[in-house]
Each structure stands twice: as C-alpha cells, then as structure tokens.
Amino acid sequence: MKSEWPLWEIFIRSQHGLAHRHVGSLHAADAEMAIKNARDVYTRRNEGVSIWAVRSADVVASAPGDREPLFEPANSKVYRHPTFFPMPDEVKHL
Amino acid sequence: MYAQMVDTGVKAVKALAEMSPEEQAFQARIDADVKIEPKEWMPEAYRKTLIRQISQHAHSEIVGMLPEGNWITRAPTLKRKAILMAKVQDEGGHGLYLYSAAETLGVSRDQMVEDLHAGRAKYSSIFNYPTLTWADIGTIGWLVDGAAIMNQIPLCRCSYGPYARAMVRICKEESFHQRQGYDIVMTLARGTDEQKAMAQDSLDRWWWPSLMMFGPPDAASVHSAQSAAWKIKILSNDELRQRFVDQTVPQADYLGLTIPDPDLRWNAERHHYDFGAIDWDEFHDVIKGNGPCNRDRMRTRVRAWEDGAWVREAAMAHAHKHSRRLR
Numbered sequence: 486m487k488s489e490w491p492l493w494e495i496f497i498r499s500q501h502g503l504a505h506r507h508v509g510s511l512h513a514a515d516a517e518m519a520i521k522n523a524r525d526v527y528t529r530r531n532e533g534v535s536i537w538a539v540r541s542a543d544v545v546a547s548a549p550g551d552r553e554p555l556f557e558p559a560n561s562k563v564y565r566h567p568t569f570f571p572m573p574d575e576v577k578h579l
Numbered sequence: 580m581y582a583q584m585v586d587t588g589v590k591a592v593k594a595l596a597e598m599s600p601e602e603q604a605f606q607a608r609i610d611a612d613v614k615i616e617p618k619e620w621m622p623e624a625y626r627k628t629l630i631r632q633i634s635q636h637a638h639s640e641i642v643g644m645l646p647e648g649n650w651i652t653r654a655p656t657l658k659r660k661a662i663l664m665a666k667v668q669d670e671g672g673h674g675l676y677l678y679s680a681a682e683t684l685g686v687s688r689d690q691m692v693e694d695l696h697a698g699r700a701k702y703s704s705i706f707n708y709p710t711l712t713w714a715d716i717g718t719i720g721w722l723v724d725g726a727a728i729m730n731q732i733p734l735c736r737c738s739y740g741p742y743a744r745a746m747v748r749i750c751k752e753e754s755f756h757q758r759q760g761y762d763i764v765m766t767l768a769r770g771t772d773e774q775k776a777m778a779q780d781s782l783d784r785w786w787w788p789s790l791m792m793f794g795p796p797d798a799a800s801v802h803s804a805q806s807a808a809w810k811i812k813i814l815s816n817d818e819l820r821q822r823f824v825d826q827t828v829p830q831a832d833y834l835g836l837t838i839p840d841p842d843l844r845w846n847a848e849r850h851h852y853d854f855g856a857i858d859w860d861e862f863h864d865v866i867k868g869n870g871p872c873n874r875d876r877m878r879t880r881v882r883a884w885e886d887g888a889w890v891r892e893a894a895m896a897h898a899h900k901h902s903r904r905l906r
Contacts, residue, residue: 488888488891488892488895489687489688489689490891490894490895492679492682508748509676509679509744509745509748510679510682511675511679512688514891514894514895514897514898515894515897515898515901515902518894518898525668525672526672526675526676529665529668529669529672529752530752546618548618549616549618549619549620550620
C-alpha cells in the first residue's frame with residue numbers, strides 16, 4: 486500500500502507543430518518510467534512526436550473559487566479586442 | 580453496461596427548493612451544460628457516485644482483458660494474434676484513463692484496486708462468462724464492444740470534465756475493437772459449415788448476456804433519476820438496449836446468423852425490434868458473484884496484483900535511491 490507510485494501529468498505535442506497539450510495522468514516510480522508509460526498509454530496511435538511528464542504534486546493551479554476576482558480585470562477592457570473599433574466599410578486592409 | 584446499477588446513495592431526487600444555495604448553483608451549472616472540474620465544489624453524493632461509476636467502469640476494462648487474454652496464445656494466425664494483443668492493450672489503456680479520471684475525485688488508485696479485490700467494487704457482469712472458442716473473441720468485439728460504444732458515446736457529454744474527456748479518447752479507439760470482432764465473425768460465417776456453426780454457437784451464448792450489460796429496466800429507479808439529473812447517465816438502460824438490438828439484428832442477418840430469440844420481430848408501428856424477456860435472475864446471480872467465472876476472474880486479478888508487488892516496491896526503492904544520489 487505504502488509504495489503507490491507518484492502521479493504524473495502528461496503533455497503531448499502532436500504532429501503539426503502545435504504546443505504540448507495535457508492528455509491525462511499516470512503513475513510511475515520515476516521520470517524515465519513516466520515517459521515510457523506515457524508512450525504506451527497515450528501514443529498507441531501515433532498521437533505525438535514529443536512527451537512532457539510533470540509530477541502532479543509540482544503543478545500550481547489557480548483555485549476555482551478565485552475565478553471571478555482573478556479574471557475580472559480583463560472583463561472591463563473590451564478595447565483589447567479589435568472589434569471594439571468600428572471601421573468605415575470603404576476603408577480596406579484594417 | 581460497463582457500469583451497472585450504480586448506487587447514488589440518495590433516497591429521492593431533491594427538488595430545487597429543497598437544495599442548499601450551493602447545491603442550487605451546482606445544479607444550475609449542470610443544467611446549463613457547464614462541465615464540472617475536479618477542484619470545484621460538488622455535492623458529496625455526486626462525488627461518491629462518480630467514484631463508484633468511474634471505478635466500476637475502469638475495473639470492467641481491466642477484468643475485461645482476462646477473457647480475451649485467454650486466446651492470445653491460441654489465435655489462429657500471427658496477424659490475428661497481433662491484432663488481439665493490440666486490442667487487449669487498448670483495454671488496459673482504457674482502464675488507466677478511467678482510473679486517472681476517478682483519482683481526480685480524491686480516491687487513490689490503490690484504494691480502488693483494494694475495493695475491487697475485496698469485492699466491494701463491481702465490474703460488468705459480462706466478463707464473468709467464459710471464452711470457450713475462438714469465435715467468442717469475435718463475438719465479444721462485435722457485441723460487447725458494440726454495446727460499450729452505445730453507452731460511451733453519450734457519456735462523452737457527461738457533466739464531469741475528466742470523465743467526459745476520457746470517454747472521448749476511449750470512443751475513438753473502441754470502433755477498432757468492434758470492427759475487428761465483426762471481421763472475425765464474418766470470416767467464420769463465410770467459412771466451412773463447422774466454422775459457421777462455431778460462430779452461431781458463440782452468438783447463442785453471448786446474445787442474452789450482452790443485452791443484460793445495459794442493466795435492469797430503470798424506469799422506476801431513483802438512482803437512475805438522480806444520475807440523469809446530474810448528467811452522468813445520459814440515456815436510460817432500456818433506450819440503450821433498444822438501440823443496440825435495432826443496430827445488431829441487421830448485422831447478424833448479413834452474416835446469415837440467427838439471433839437466439841424466438842420473440843424477436845420488427846415492429847412497424849414502433850419502428851423498432853420487439854424482443855423476448857430477459858432472464859434477470861441470471862443477471863442478479865452473476866452480479867452477486869455466482870456467474871460461471873466470477874471467482875476465477877478475481878483470483879487471477881488478485882494473484883497478478885500480489886505477484887507484482889515486489890516489482891512495484893523495487894521500482895520505488897530504485898527511484899528513491901537514484902534521487903538521493905542526484906542531490
């Protein structure tokens with residue numbers, strides 16, 4: 486019981502030059518085993534060209550309850566979106 | 580289904596007015612199809628029910644490797660053997676995705692394994708039937724994985740984010756399982772009289788247990804009503820079972836095989852197949868542990884876990900030693 490392997494979060498970069506994306510988690514005794522297990526669990530059908538493994542305990546996350554205060558500052562700044570500025574139809578390439 | 584008769588621990592589904600403000604806000608998010616994520620507030624009963632459902636689903640994937648593993652050394656050709664190994668490996672992978680999803684709810688992997696081995700957690704009734712012939716490997720892919728897909732596609736829309744995402748991944752892979760199964764049965768059905776008889780015998784034995792996979796009629800079940808309100812059960816057992824029958828009968832017809840049900844006929848008014856009564860006594864007996872293979876399956880699982888203990892411990896010891904050296 487006491488020997489449960491630690492949990493790792495797995496990130497995979499797919500073929501097309503996109504960023505690594507979280508695909509799930511798995512248990513492994515160490516980093517090398519985490520990469521090998523991730524290969525077997527998450528890329529059986531050529532889903533990726535690169536794997537990142539991060540100890541789940543090392544992930545720092547925002548608290549769901551803080552969502553409103555954390556993201557509120559962006560709500561009032563609608564001028565950050567290009568659609569905030571209406572442009573005359575006859576002006577092109579803007 | 581892979582998760583059958585999941586207990587929600589509730590006696591009645593609460594009306595909105597009876598809920599606490601937190602519960603009301605939670606239900607409103609579910610009603611608006613907002614996904615619930617691991618660290619958010621959730622009613623304790625929702626969390627516990629999901630742990631039961633997802634772990635039962637995971638256990639089914641893992642125990643489901645056993646009846647098929649039984650034929651790896653005896654597959655008729657090298658190609659069939661390689662395909663079967665890939666399929667069984669997928670089932671192991673599906674179990675792992677699901678265990679991880681359940682762990683986000685605060686239960687440990689070891690706890691889930693212990694619950695299975697102690698008989699506190701269930702797995703699908705279907706995996707307590709024996710695979711007597713090679714045709715059974717085909718029939719399992721065709722019927723059992725077919726039934727699983729039927730249940731899992733709606734679950735891709737379920738309310739709990741990690742479970743829904745695991746289902747998306749599983750559904751992508753499951754279609755290979757069903758097709759490879761149908762391919763095996765089709766080859767036998769087009770073969771010698773003896774091979775065709777083997778396919779028919781297999782269908783005869785697996786048809787009714789496959790229909791039982793969807794669980795008992797749930798119209799009156801409070802657990803089903805609660806799970807539906809929480810959107811962790813999307814369609815009723817009977818709806819799924821009817822869809823499965825409607826989909827599978829033409830597939831059997833194409834193979835020239837006969838579904839072992841004298842009451843099976845097309846109902847032009849309902850636009851569905853009518854089918855005969857299911858022997859629920861058999862189902863409940865299997866669920867209680869008295870199916871043909873229950874004891875054998877658990878013995879095999881427990882032995883594998885115990886025999887592997889020294890490997891798990893050695894790997895941890897090695898990792899500790901190595902990390903000390905790095906420091």
